[in-house]
Amino acid sequence: MSKNNFNINGLTSEEVEISRIKFGKNTLKYKRDNTILDALKSLAKEPMIILLLVASLIYFISGQTGDAVFLASAIIIVSALSLFQDSRSRNALEKLKDFTQPNCKVIRDGTVQEIKSEDLVVGDSLMVEEGASITADGTIIHSNDFSVNESILTGESLAVFKDQDNENRVIYKGTTVASGLAIATITHIGNNTKLGKIGESLESIKEEKTPLELQINSFVKKMVIAGAVVFLIVWGINYFHSYNLLDSLLKALTLAMSILPEEIPMAFTTFMAIGAWRLMKMGIVVKQMKTVETLGSATVICTDKTGTLTENKMSLAKVFTLTAQRIVTPGEANESEKTLLKTAMWASEPIPFDPMEVALHQSYTDLHETDERSNFKMIHEYPLSGKPPMMTHLFENAEGHRIIAAKGAPEAIMNVSNLTIAEKEQIQTAIKSITADGYRVLGVASSDFTGNNFPKTQQEFKFNFKGIVAFYDPPKENIAQVLNHFYDAGILVKIVTGDNAETTAAIAKQIAFKGYENSLTGDDLMKLSELELQDKVMEVNIFTRMFPEAKLRIINALKAKKQIVAMTGDGVNDGPALKAAHIGIAMGKKGTEIAKQAASLILVDDDFSKMVDAVAMGRRIYTNLKKAIQYIISIHIPIILTVFIPLALGWVYPNILSPVHIIFLELIMGPTCSIIFENEPMEKNSMVQKPRPFVSSFFNWSELTTSIMQGLAITFGTLFIYQYSVSQHFSEDQTRTMVFTVLIVANIFLTLVNRSFYYSIFTTLKYKNNLVILIIGITILITSLLLFVPIFANFFQFERLNLSQLTISIGVGFISVIWYEFVKIKTRINKHAGK
Structure with missing residues (x-):
């Protein structure tokens, strides 16, 4: 909260x-879709729900009421799980929407206050500055x-000048x-604003699906088509027998259900x-879902210096004037330096928000008894x-x-001032000494x-050069450690700043920044051809005296070199580059709304x-x-x-x-993949590996082969038990019970084994994930009830197993999965041998 210099008291x-x-409140309210009804409509279109419904009806028609009721109950359970996951996703996204609401500045009771935009009221004195989004x-x-x-309203990209003495003195929300x-x-x-009245059309804009989402949807569609084809084949075989x-339709539906991997889209969304x-709970607001999947692929981070690598706590440290010909602290200032x-101070904003301008206003207060502002x-x-x-500011x-x-960059001020060659040399010497x-x-x-x-x-003004003011913005205490984390993760870090090379290099050296010795200015960068620039951006890590066009060229050149680029920015001029980067990162406090x-x-x-x-x-x-989807593929096989085979x-x-x-x-697999794996902690080697190539397919052949081999191994186990039971002249119900037990045991151990490849x-048993014990415990409990409660x-259609039958079933289920631990041992040995 600060006093204003406009003689405006506000409300x-x-x-x-x-x-x-x-x-009322300054919020846009439209007739929202009934989210529960939408979710139910979506469920009604799910292939698994349709198959369950058809199977349930067939059982009813066939007089098998118990099976029909069970499948009808299963529809309710599956629907409840889907609605629960859908609710979790919706709630998480709603919280993100609330969190990204902009703040605004108002004058109330004679002071400048920052409030949430929804708290703005009619009659308020709203203060808006360069880069701000107008909220009413x-x-x-x-x-x-x-x-x-005003392009959001008019489509006209050129800025429109407005003032209180002009007919065009109205500002609009958005x-x-x-x-x-x-x-x-x-x-x-709210809805009474010009934007509010056309807001329904803006609300209807849908976000495009991400590449990963498209890959997953494509995979599921192929499985649905395969399921439909196999369903018809099996129906035909059964019918002609x-x-x-x-009865033949039921048997075909059984196989169709086993093929559908409906857990995959649910797992992705969740x-x-x-x-x-x-991420939001960690203080990181993600505005677009695609950012979440891109984060792990970042190969380059372009960061500005001030406020990102440094504290952004500018203290006025040194002053230099041509008349005094000395570099001193403000406390030692003579009349010319004052x-x-x-x-x-006069060259700064009347209400300062930039740390340097705040420091200049404070120095004016400290050094001058009479306040003329x-x-x-x-x-x-x-x-x-x-x-x-x-x-430049003009006051009267x-x-x-x-x-x-x-005020501005020394080079800019020197260029518009009437200076002799000797004076320019004196200034340059002072600048080198200070920076x-x-x-x-x-x-x-x-x-x-x-x-x-x-x-x-x-x-075009004729200026008189007054001197140099210098500020010290110390590096953040933890910044060297942060950089090392990026370096260990195989991520390049590049400084892109508007500051000069000397100051940037000095700070970079203090924080052990790699490549602080070499830099490239914005002007020199713009002279390079596209091919030259693409090579240069990979060699140079410090870019100084940057401007919007130069920043944008850096981002595009890095992208041309197949880099996944993250970039930090806070100003209006950072907008184009932030938009162009794969991951644009804005600062929540000092960042402009643009x-x-x-x-x-x-x-x-x-x-x-x-x-x-x-x-x-x-x-x-x-x-x-990836673990969840590999698990789904492995257990479906x-x-x-x-x-199918019998x-x-x-x-x-x-x-x-x-x-x-x-x-x-299916009821076991759904919670396992979407709850257990989502809650898994990060593996300890994740941040010492190179970023994954973003262009690679989610289902690469190496990982897909692993899932297929695991699935075939479990299949071998179930069919071995099947044939073993037949050879021992066990009944169909005993055989079914043993096969089912193998599948359940394999499912449990697959969950444990696939927690890490x-x-x-x-x-992995030491990993902190309490849901593993909970879900597996529930699975074992329910399976025990099915096997032992008449x-x-x-x-x-199960039959109680004796100890020998139960032991061999558990043993086969265990062996059909645990073999992969030996593959992991070989992987670790090869990894250490390669070092």
Whole structure:
């Protein structure tokens, strides 16, 4: 909260409450779709639900009421699980939507306050600055060089200039400030704004599916088609054997159920939504689902310096003037150096928010007994622009006394000042001396321009060079450790900053940044051809004096080199590059709304170390999703083949499993893949591996082969038990019970073995995931009830096994999975031998 210099008091607390009661909150409210009804409609279209319904009806028609009721109950259970997972995903995404609502600045009770945009009320004095998103409609009552991009409403990309003395003085919700500052009295909020009235069309825009989502959907569709084909074949075989239409249809439905991997899309949605929610709890807001799957693939992180690698706590450290010819601290300033600091303050925003400008205002307060700020009114402003950049402010008091002050990159100020060669050399020597210690420098100048016909650009003024002000922004304490985490993870880090090379190199050296010795400026970068630049961006790690076009070229050149690029940014000028990067990262506190809108991820506390956590979470989510899907593929194979082979080959008991057995196995597999694997912790070697190639298919042949081999091994186990039972002249019910037991045991051990495809089961048992014990415990309990409680055993056509039969079934199930532990041992030996 800070005092304002505009003599605007705004609403009182009481007036705010009255306005809120009268006009409501500043939120857009539309008739939302009934999410529960939508979910139910979606469920009704699910192939598994349709198959269960058909099978249940056939059982009813056939007079097998018990089986019919069980399958009808299964429909309810499957639906409940799907709705639960859908609810988790929706809730996680709703929380993300709430979290990404922008804040805004208002003047209330004479002070500047930052509030949530939904708390804005009619009558409020809204303050908007360059880069801000306007959160309600209002009428301008004060402005300085103010322009707005209204393309969201008009489609016109050019900024529109507005002020309080113009007919065009209304600002609209959803537009963004292109330059300057304005204070507006709010006239309309929420649905009554211009944007609110056309908001329904914006709400209807659907997000495109991600490459991974498309791959998974394509895989599931192929399995559905395969299931349909096999269903028709099996139905035909059964019918021509028995000429019983309903019985043959049931047997075909059994196989169709075993083929459908309906858990896969559910697992994908759950993993991505819950992953985004987990990131949000860590202070990382993910705006787009695709970002979650991209995070683990990042190969390059382009970061700015100020506020990301450094504390962004600018302290005014040194001053230099040509007249004094010395470099001193502000406390040692003589009259000319005090004048320099005063001019630098006037070149800053009247209400400072940038740390350097805050420091300059504070130095003015400390060094000058008389505060003249309230006597002067800003009459014109030239926002930060140019290459290198500078900014100019014009103030005037009631007596007509005028102050024209400029500050910016020393090169920019020197270029517009009347300096001799000797003076330029003196300034350059001072700059080198100051920047060698990591100080950030600004040039300061003033002008004696008279008249009101102001030049079109600030560079046309004739400036008098005042001197150099230097700030120290210390590196963050943990930043060297953060960089090492990125280096260990195989991720390149590049500094892309508007600061000069000397200051950047000094800071980079202090934090042990790799490649601090070499740098490239924005101007030099723009001279390179595309091919030259593509090679250069891989060699150079520090880019200085950057501007929007140069930043964008860096991102595009890295992408051309097949890099997955993450980029941090906070300013208006970072927007294009943030949008172009695979992962645009905006700062939650110091980031402008334009940067946040362009980015796909927001660091709430501006803590760059969170990116290590984000990358780790991205790798964890991707790895766990892959484990879940490999598990689904592996366990579906033995179910499919155990149903199909005895039927196709005409074995003694051709229909060893019925729909009730298949649906029971499905009920076990669903929670296992989407709950246990989603909750798995990150493997300890995840952040010391190179990023996975983003272009590679999710189902690569090596991993798919592993899943197929595991599935075939379990199939061999079930069919071995089948033939063993037949050879021992066991009944069909005993054979079914033993085969089913093998499948359950294999399912349990597959869950444990596939928790890692590298570390042994003894290592993964130490992982902290309480859901493993819970889900496996429930599975064992329910299976025991089915095998040993007569009413359940009779329903499932099971027969109580003796100790020998039970032991051999458990043993075969265990062996059919545990063999993969020897593959892991070989993998670890080869890994160590290769080092």
